[in-house]
Amino acid sequence: MRKIIHVDMDCFYAAVEMRDNPALRDIPLAIGGSEKRRGVISTCNYIARRFGVRSAMATGHALKLCPNLTVIRGDMNKYKSVSRQIRAIFERYTDKIEPLSLDEAYLDVSECSLFRGSATMIADDIRRAIREELGLTASAGIAPVKFVAKVASDLNKPDGMYVVTPDEVDLFVKSLALEKIPGVGKVTLAKLHEMGLYKGEDVQQFDKNALLKRFGKFGLSLWKRCHGIDERSVETERVRKSVGVERTLPEDIQTEAECLDVMTSLFEEMETRLKRVSPNMEIVRQGIKLKFSDFQQTTVEHRQWRYDNAMFPELLREALSRQQGRGVRLIGLSVGLKSEEKNQPSQLSFEW
Structure with a gap:
């Protein structure tokens, strides 16, 4: 029976900022974009959550719920640096680590001999090390299957732990x-x-x-x-499946010409990102995403074997046919990557 731990940092970005600036610790705090630039909340501390503030919420709406909310821009370089420190702590216990984002990961500790192989004690020691060495708190779920461990890690947040034994699954x-x-x-x-x-x-x-x-x-x-079955193992390597760029607009736009102007400004960034993972620009699909003024979104994708900027206007017209008079607040471009067995999988990192 496998022993899986899902570790989830508590309000990670906000927690790092509160650790580094004590003046932020006892006030409602959010990390996100400016209200004036149609920003959204990336995360917030637990004080802000009492007012109903949540991640992915528009900053303007969050400020209506909590007028005293302090919103600061995130520092991704700092968060990546801290996540590397977290990763180093994980590696003391196992090399089977699957990061899901900067602030959460699966660990397979089935072969770890520390604490007589007790996954519960291992998880508790990981949380202790994070708290004592980094000044942050983490929650953990422990179970014999991945998805149960992930669900369990959310049950005693913040700074808690929940164990589901094989007999309890x-x-x-x-x-x-x-x-x-x-x-x-x-x-x-x-x-x-x-x-x-x-x-x-x-x-x-x-x-x-x-x-x-x-x-x-x-x-x-x-x-x-629902039958407690999850055969997935903790994956330490991955093959990237897609590349995308998007932009939230300071103000809604309406016309095809306005959308094309925004898309043109995204092309260079899109090509740069794609060339890093597919130098020959080979893909399997090309798509566009629009988010409208009512926050509903639509996606149009077509099969495409080589990246071509000239394809996007056609996709845009199809997406705008669903506009129904609404303004456009976000435009995103994406491609699906060609998956080949000869492609070398990359080591999973907290930096994606």
């Missing part, structure tokens, strides 16, 4: 609200509720083939999760 997933399962978004959740499915136990009792017919591949994944 079935009971845990039976009582688990479906929205807690990674990959179940608002739209999917609404469909599941329409089918009378609210908890893992409901899915366990539901017809597997009906789930497959309604949701396809995701239906099978959901069925497995």
Whole structure:
């Protein structure tokens, strides 16, 4: 039986800023973009969360909920430096580390002999080291399967830990609200509720083939999760699947010409990023994303075997056909990368 730990730093960016500037510790604090430039909140401290402030929220809306909110721009170089220190702590216990972002990672400690192999004690010691050496707090979930460990790490936040033993997995997933399962978004959740499915136990009792017919591949994944099945191992290497750039606009724009102007300014950045991972510019798809003034978004993608800026105006016209009079607040460009077995996987890093 595997021993998986999911470590999730508590309000990471905000916590680093509060550590480095004591004047920020006891006030509502958020890291994000300026309200004047249509910024969004990246993260916030727990004081701000009491007012309803959340990550991915528009800064302007966050300030309405919490007028005394202090919003500062993030320092990604500093956060990356701290995350490398966190990574160094992880490596004392295992080399099987799968970062999910700058502030969270899976660790497989099945072969770690410290603390007589107790994953619970290992997780607790990791949290102790982070707290004592870096002045930050982390929460952890411990389980024999990945997704259960990830869900568990959120249950006793902040600065907490939750353990699901092998014998407890079935009971845990039976009582688990479906929205807690990674990959179940608002739209999917609404469909599941329409089918009378609210908890893992409901899915366990539901017809597997009906789930497959309604949701396809995701239906099978959901069925497995609700039975405590997750065969995925902790992946220390990855093959990058896509490259993208996007820009949130200071003010809404309306016309195709305005959108094209913004897109043109993104081309150089897009080409630079793509050449780093695919020097020959070979791809499998090319796409555009628009987010409208009501925060609804649309994506248009076409199959494409070589990157071509001239493809984007066609994609833009198709996306704008869904505009319905709304302004455009964000434009994003993306490509899907050609996946070949000869491509060397890259070492997973906290810096992506």
